Amino acid sequence: MSSGSLYIVATPIGNLADASPRALEALARADLIACEDTRTSRTLLARHGISVRVVPLHEHNERGATARLLSALAAGKTIALVSDAGTPTVSDPGALLVAAAHQAGVRVVPVPGPSAALAAFSASGFSADRFLFVGFLPSARAARRKALHVLEAACPIILYEAPHRIADTVEDLAERFGGARELLIARELTKKFEEIVRLPLAEARDWLHADPHRQQGEFVLVLGPDPSPRAPDEAQAERVLGILLDALPASAAAKLAARITGAPRKVLYERALQLAGKTRARGG
DSSP: OOOOEEEEEOBOSSOGGGOOHHHHHHHHHOSEEEESOHHHHHHHHHHTTOOOOEEEOOTTTHHHHHHHHHHHHHTTOOEEEOOSSBSTTSSSSOHHHHHHHHHTTOEEEEEOOOOHHHHHHHTTOOOOSOOEEEEEOOSSHHHHHHHHHTOOOSSOEEEEEOTTTHHHHHHHHHHHHOTTSEEEEEESTTSTTOEEEEEEHHHHHHHHHTSGGGGSSOEEEEEOOOSSOOOOOHHHHHHHHHHHHTTSOHHHHHHHHHHHHOOOHHHHHHHHHHHHHHHHHHHO
């Protein structure tokens, strides 16, 4: 028997009317639907009269669920993977199943659609040909500040945040990047109480505290590019490059280091070759 297919189906991030016809067709034709929370997914399925069996796949059962789902795929079943909202595997579980499907030679089919990160970026007005998606920062404040300390990008930065941490995170962003840097706060995207505001970081805390409801719901933050970008710090760029070279080839390390620090990729690649050559010489 030939193996089945794994559909990666993007679902609405709030407004259930955002489900595309192709997404609904993929869900209706699946033998199984793997989802984070079966209750959340059943709400969407009931809205559109879909009665396919749902099985949980979340961060606490991902390995066991992946093995079972891979067996079903090997038996020729068609499985649709969804998250609670938006595009699966983007700051959500599911990547392990997708990777296993590829390794097993299973057909993987993306069904694109809603994404909270892209929705917020499109509404930000920050002109850029690229952005850095970070997802959730560490929940502990000390770890979050440490993560922000090494975070640097000339392009916009997209973050997700939980309501109970939003005020602290905004304060940490202002401390790290300065009050003049602009921030888009997107709250409850596509839902009834959606709010989208773009303002300087210095004003973001007061905006959040002006109305208690503004610290409720799900948040996407888009930090605008530095209005007065500084020349990249050569020492910092080399430190980042050195760390990346421990795990990546010279070309890949230079490319990623350039994205992180803003230093020229060509210069970093040449330096990476020098550092790699010194390492080999010491090893010999």
